[in-house]
Amino acid sequence: MLGAHTRIDAAENDVMNVKTLCLGVLELGEASGYEIRKMTQDGRFSHFVDASYGAIYPALSALEADGLVSWREERHPGRPERKVYSITERGRVALIAALNEETRDDVIKSEFLFVLRFCELARPSHVKSELDRRIAWLEAQLARLEEARQSGCGTASSFAQGYGQAIYRAMHEYLVGNRHDIEDIAGRGLIGRDAAE
Amino acid sequence: MLGAHTRIDAAENDVMNVKTLCLGVLELGEASGYEIRKMTQDGRFSHFVDASYGAIYPALSALEADGLVSWREERHPGRPERKVYSITERGRVALIAALNEETRDDVIKSEFLFVLRFCELARPSHVKSELDRRIAWLEAQLARLEEARQSGCGTASSFAQGYGQAIYRAMHEYLVGNRHDIEDIAGRGLIGRDAAE
DNA sequence: CCTCACATGTAATGAGTTACATGATTGG
DNA sequence: CCAATCATGTAACTCATTACATGTGAGG
Numbered sequence: 001m002l003g004a005h006t007r008i009d010a011a012e013n014d015v016m017n018v019k020t021l022c023l024g025v026l027e028l029g030e031a032s033g034y035e036i037r038k039m040t041q042d043g044r045f046s047h048f049v050d051a052s053y054g055a056i057y058p059a060l061s062a063l064e065a066d067g068l069v070s071w072r073e074e075r076h077p078g079r080p081e082r083k084v085y086s087i088t089e090r091g092r093v094a095l096i097a098a099l100n101e102e103t104r105d106d107v108i109k110s111e112f113l114f115v116l117r118f119c120e121l122a123r124p125s126h127v128k129s130e131l132d133r134r135i136a137w138l139e140a141q142l143a144r145l146e147e148a149r150q151s152g153c154g155t156a157s158s159f160a161q162g163y164g165q166a167i168y169r170a171m172h173e174y175l176v177g178n179r180h181d182i183e184d185i186a187g188r189g190l191i192g193r194d195a196a197e
Numbered sequence: 198m199l200g201a202h203t204r205i206d207a208a209e210n211d212v213m214n215v216k217t218l219c220l221g222v223l224e225l226g227e228a229s230g231y232e233i234r235k236m237t238q239d240g241r242f243s244h245f246v247d248a249s250y251g252a253i254y255p256a257l258s259a260l261e262a263d264g265l266v267s268w269r270e271e272r273h274p275g276r277p278e279r280k281v282y283s284i285t286e287r288g289r290v291a292l293i294a295a296l297n298e299e300t301r302d303d304v305i306k307s308e309f310l311f312v313l314r315f316c317e318l319a320r321p322s323h324v325k326s327e328l329d330r331r332i333a334w335l336e337a338q339l340a341r342l343e344e345a346r347q348s349g350c351g352t353a354s355s356f357a358q359g360y361g362q363a364i365y366r367a368m369h370e371y372l373v374g375n376r377h378d379i380e381d382i383a384g385r386g387l388i389g390r391d392a393a394e
Numbered sequence: 395c396c397t398c399a400c401a402t403g404t405a406a407t408g409a410g411t412t413a414c415a416t417g418a419t420t421g422g
Numbered sequence: 423c424c425a426a427t428c429a430t431g432t433a434a435c436t437c438a439t440t441a442c443a444t445g446t447g448a449g450g
Contacts, residue, residue: 015308017409024315034429045314048307055410057431080418080429099319103308103327105334110245111212111300117242117357118221122296130300137302159379160314163371170367174360182356215438231401252438254403277401277446 015101018051018059019068023095026069026087033057034082042144047164048106060085068094119182120189127186131179138172212298215248215256216265220292223266223284230254231279239341244361245303257282265291316379317386324383328376335369 025036025045033056039045051059060083063069068091071083087095112134119127145165149158175182222233222242230253236242248256257280260266265288268280284292309331316324342362346355372379 016306016311021311024311027315027318032429033431048305048310048314050304050306052411053430054412054432058410061431078419082429095315096318099312099315100323103312106309107247107304107306108245109213109247109304112303113245113357113360114213114218114221115296115300116360117245118224118292118296119356121224121293126297159316159375159382160310162375163310163313163368166367166371167364170363171360174363178356178359185356229401230403249439250402251404251440255438258403275447279401 015098015103016049018055019063020095020098021045021049021051022056022059022063022085023068023087023091023098026085027092027095030084030086032074032082032084033060036060044148044161047160047167063091066090066094116182119186122186122189124183124186124189128183131175131182135172135175135179138168138175141168142172212295212300213246215252216260217292217295218242218246218248219253219256219260219282220265220284220288220295223282224289224292227281227283229271229279229281230257233257241345241358244357244364260288263287263291313379316383319383319386321380321383321386325380328372328379332369332372332376335365335372338365339369 021040022036025031025039031039033053036056037051037053040050060069060071064071064085068088069085070088071085073081074084075081112130115122115127115130142165145161145168148161149165218237219233222228222236228236230250233253234248234250237247257266257268261268261282265285266282267285268282270278271281272278309327312319312324312327339362342358342365345358346362
């Protein structure tokens with residue numbers, strides 16, 4: 001048990017915010033702000049977080065001010081200079097504290113599902129293109145995960161990926177399986193056929 | 198096609214925000230602010246949206262100011278007075294406009310998955326309790342959806358529910374199937390066994 | 395009696411997004 | 423030559439959350 005005097009606050013008081021996210025990523029290995037962003041966009045964290053540069057860079061500065069991360073400059077010829085951050089001992093303690101907080105419910109905002117729910121009101125061609133886009137995206141995600149799976153990794157890290165894979169597959173199967181029905185309902189909707197435009 | 202002069206802006210310019218959400222809910226039938234909230238919490242919209250009272254009530258006021266919704270007072274004996282909102286013709290047009298915008302990617306923030314990803318750093322008992330909570334929640338969601346399915350509804354509305362059901366089931370199966378492995382990894386983690394407290 | 399569900403609203407606060415600002419290098 | 427990728431950062435802004443404020447009636 002950490003004594004009261006050694007207690008280091010988890011970055012504020014919910015499990016996940018951009019600071020904790022950065023600590024988590026850095027726990028897996030040093031990285032630049034740019035890389036952290038990428039990991040939340042299409043990388044290993046993309047199934048459950050997202051953060052913009054405007055959030056990540058200030059978060060890293062704040063973490064540094066609190067001594068939870070440190071950085072060094074790195075220059076590869078032919079590349080811009082980058083700041084490679086690492087987690088410190090204090091940072092590790094803060095991360096662990098955050099990880100032991102009670103989690104909040106997931107936040108899911110899906111504009112796609114909202115449109116799907118009201119597909120009889122939208123233009124059929126729009127519904128169709130949204131469906132196609134989504135299916136293509138799911139296929140890309142599944143391919144990416146499959147690739148990651150084959151190149152090893154294992155251990156705990158694979159749970160999040162397996163979880164993502166299970167969900168993507170379920171979504172994909174559902175959408176492909178219902179595509180015709182959805183398009184059919186959209187086609188018979190209140191808007192009727194597509195207006196010329 | 199709506200002529201330029203008849204164009205009514207979709208509530209600002211992304212598909213989903215609290216205003217559009219309210220319009221969508223009201224399109225299915227009149228409702229009070231309180232009811233809208235409930236639907237995003239555990240109701241028919243809970244798989245893909247969420248909004249607090251602090252967002253819904255101002256949104257309804259703004260929609261009313263724009264003539265997109267109207268309301269009447271309703272008093273049931275033994276209940277507080279409530280404002281029952283309905284969508285107007287203009288509101289319908291605005292909703293349809295929003296529905297035809299290109300959707301953004303889903304936003305998913307899962308503190309649970311974040312903890313799962315780093316389960317070897319959290320206290321094993323904490324990981325276990327988070328897992329149990331999540332599995333129980335999924336079971337409740339599935340039971341609720343099953344109930345809704347049996348009491349009819351059909352048509353387009355069921356797509357969102359079926360989609361939710363597919364995803365919940367995938368999550369549930371995954372978590373239950375991996376529960377022992379996850380607990381095992383958590384138990385062998387860096388924190389080791391639970392400290393006394 | 396106390397808490398929970400019902401019901402509406404406002405004010406303070408905040409976390410994060412978007413847009414801006416800048417710049418090097420590589421590949422088509 | 424232009425676009426894309428790599429790379430860091432700030433300022434303005436916005437949307438929504440949290441907390442506050444208030445009140446009724448039912449049920450344990």
